[in-house]
Amino acid sequence: MRLLDRYTIIDRIGSGGMASIYRAMDERLDRVVCVKLLRLELEGSGSTSGRSVYQATYSHFLQEALTLSRLMHPNTLRIYDFGYLAQSGRPFQISEFLDGGNLEQHVRSRGACDAEETAAILERISGAVGEAHQHRIIHRDIKPSNILFARVGDYLMPKLADFGIAHSSVVKRAKVGRSTHARGGDLVPGGFEDETSDQVSAVTLFSPRWASPEQLAGSTQGPETDIYALGLVAVYMLAGRPIFEGNDVRGTFADRIRGDELVTRLLSQMDTISEPTRKALLKALSAFPEKRYRSSLSFFDALRRTLIGARPARPPAAFPWKKPRADITMSVEFQVPALQEVANVPPPERAVDLGKARARLVDVDEKLDLTIPSPKGSDVRFRVSFLPLHERSFRINIKGLNCFIRTSGGRPTPAIATDSDGAAHFISTGWEELGEIAWSFGQVASGVDGGRVFRLDGGDMVVPSSQATQSVALFLGSERDVIILCRKS
CATH class of the missing domain: 3.30.200.20 (Phosphorylase Kinase; domain 1)
Known part of the structure; x- marks a missing residue:
C-alpha cells in the first residue's frame, strides 16, 4: 500500500x-x-x-x-x-523510525540499569517532558514502553513517544461517572468527562500500572501527573521491576489514592535503591500532587544528586549500545553471519567441517534473524521463519528487515514464502543488489531414523529426525558458509 x-x-x-x-x-x-x-x-x-x-x-x-x-x-x-x-x-x-527497542524491553533483557544509565536516560526524558509542559501539554502516559531508543553510532538515544492521551490543557475537572475497563488491555478508559476548553473527548484513558493517584481518582491533572510517572519509571530502571506488579494492580488503586503508606512500604523492599534515592523518589511519588516536585527538571536534579552527585550525566546519548548476546563475531577465516533469535536468546549451534565447506547447524524455535555483510558497505538484515503447511510439511518465510527480496524474474517484495528450493537477491531501498541467498529443503534420508540430506560441496550433511523434524539449508553467497536451521516441531 x-x-x-x-x-x-x-x-x-x-x-x-x-x-x-x-x-x-x-x-x-x-x-x-x-x-x-x-x-x-x-x-x-x-x-x-x-x-x-x-x-x-x-x-x-x-x-x-x-x-x-x-x-x-x-x-x-x-x-x-x-x-x-x-x-x-x-x-x-x-x-x-526508531530501531533500538524500548526501555521496557531493555530492562527485561539486561536487568536493572546502573546509576549512570538511569541518570542519562532520565536527564533526556525529563527535558522532553519539560518542553511539553512549557507548551501546557501533559503527557499522561509516561511508561517504559513509551520510551523508545534510536541508534546513534555506538549509543542508544532515548525518545519520548506516544502522546496519544496527552492533554493540551493543564486544568481538568472530574465529573463523577461509572468507570469502565478494557479487559486484558494496558490502556483503560475511566468514566470521567473532560470539561476543558477544547473538549477533547468524553473519556479519559490511563495505564493502571503507571497512572498517578489523580488519574485513578479522576481529579485535577497537571505537570505533577507526569512527574509521578517519571518517578515510577526511575524505580523501574533502578529495581528492574515496576513498583506495582502482579495480577491485581487494580487492587492497589484505593491505597495509592488514599496516601503514601503503600508506596513507602514497597520502596523499602527494594534493596537496589539507596536511602537518599528512596527519599527523592518518595517526594515524586507522593499521593498528593502539591507535595511533589514543581517541574520535571527539579525532580531530575534531586535524583541525580543521589545517584551520581552534582556532575552531569554522560553526554551525548543515553548509554552504550550493547549488541545482543547472540551476535557472533567475525572470524579471520571467513565472515560469519550474526545470528539472533527473535526472543534475544542465543541460538545453540555447532559447526561441521566438510572439506572446504563448513556447515553451521543452528537450533531454532520458530524464527531467526541473520545479518550478513554486503559488498555495498552496509549489512543486510533479514529474518527466516518456519511456517506450517500441512501435516508435517512446512515452508519458510524470508523477510527483509532493512531491504527487499527479489526472486529471478520477480519484483522486489518485503518477504517471500516458499516450500521448494530456490534463490533470491537482497535489494536495497534504492534498488541496488546487496547480496544473494539460496536455500534447500534437502532430500529424505534413507534408513530407520529418516531426516534430511543436504548436498554440500564437501560432501553430504545428514540431519536425523531425532535432532530436527524440520530443517532447511541456507547458502549465503560464500562457498564456505552454509547455515542449516534445525527445528523440532
Whole structure:
C-alpha cells in the first residue's frame, strides 16, 4: 500500500492500545519511516460497540499528531506527516523510525540499569517532558514502553513517544461517572468527562500500572501527573521491576489514592535503591500532587544528586549500545553471519567441517534473524521463519528487515514464502543488489531414523529426525558458509 503517494508499507511491526504500527519507505527522501494507523477498536475491549471509547481514541489520535508537531526537543519522537486512508477514512501518522527497542524491553533483557544509565536516560526524558509542559501539554502516559531508543553510532538515544492521551490543557475537572475497563488491555478508559476548553473527548484513558493517584481518582491533572510517572519509571530502571506488579494492580488503586503508606512500604523492599534515592523518589511519588516536585527538571536534579552527585550525566546519548548476546563475531577465516533469535536468546549451534565447506547447524524455535555483510558497505538484515503447511510439511518465510527480496524474474517484495528450493537477491531501498541467498529443503534420508540430506560441496550433511523434524539449508553467497536451521516441531 502507498500512502500520500510517497510512503510504501513494508511490513507490520506491532500494535498498541489504539493503533497498529508499520514500517514503511519514504520514496522521496529514501528513508525508513514509521506509520501509526488508528485501530478500529480499543485493544482488549473485544468490541466496537463502545462508541464513546472509540471517539476518545480518535480524538486523542488526532491530537497526538498536532501535539508532536509543536514539540522540538531532540528527545521527543519526531512526526513527519499525517493523512487518512482513502476508503475507510482512518487517520494515520508518519514519524521517524526508531530501531533500538524500548526501555521496557531493555530492562527485561539486561536487568536493572546502573546509576549512570538511569541518570542519562532520565536527564533526556525529563527535558522532553519539560518542553511539553512549557507548551501546557501533559503527557499522561509516561511508561517504559513509551520510551523508545534510536541508534546513534555506538549509543542508544532515548525518545519520548506516544502522546496519544496527552492533554493540551493543564486544568481538568472530574465529573463523577461509572468507570469502565478494557479487559486484558494496558490502556483503560475511566468514566470521567473532560470539561476543558477544547473538549477533547468524553473519556479519559490511563495505564493502571503507571497512572498517578489523580488519574485513578479522576481529579485535577497537571505537570505533577507526569512527574509521578517519571518517578515510577526511575524505580523501574533502578529495581528492574515496576513498583506495582502482579495480577491485581487494580487492587492497589484505593491505597495509592488514599496516601503514601503503600508506596513507602514497597520502596523499602527494594534493596537496589539507596536511602537518599528512596527519599527523592518518595517526594515524586507522593499521593498528593502539591507535595511533589514543581517541574520535571527539579525532580531530575534531586535524583541525580543521589545517584551520581552534582556532575552531569554522560553526554551525548543515553548509554552504550550493547549488541545482543547472540551476535557472533567475525572470524579471520571467513565472515560469519550474526545470528539472533527473535526472543534475544542465543541460538545453540555447532559447526561441521566438510572439506572446504563448513556447515553451521543452528537450533531454532520458530524464527531467526541473520545479518550478513554486503559488498555495498552496509549489512543486510533479514529474518527466516518456519511456517506450517500441512501435516508435517512446512515452508519458510524470508523477510527483509532493512531491504527487499527479489526472486529471478520477480519484483522486489518485503518477504517471500516458499516450500521448494530456490534463490533470491537482497535489494536495497534504492534498488541496488546487496547480496544473494539460496536455500534447500534437502532430500529424505534413507534408513530407520529418516531426516534430511543436504548436498554440500564437501560432501553430504545428514540431519536425523531425532535432532530436527524440520530443517532447511541456507547458502549465503560464500562457498564456505552454509547455515542449516534445525527445528523440532
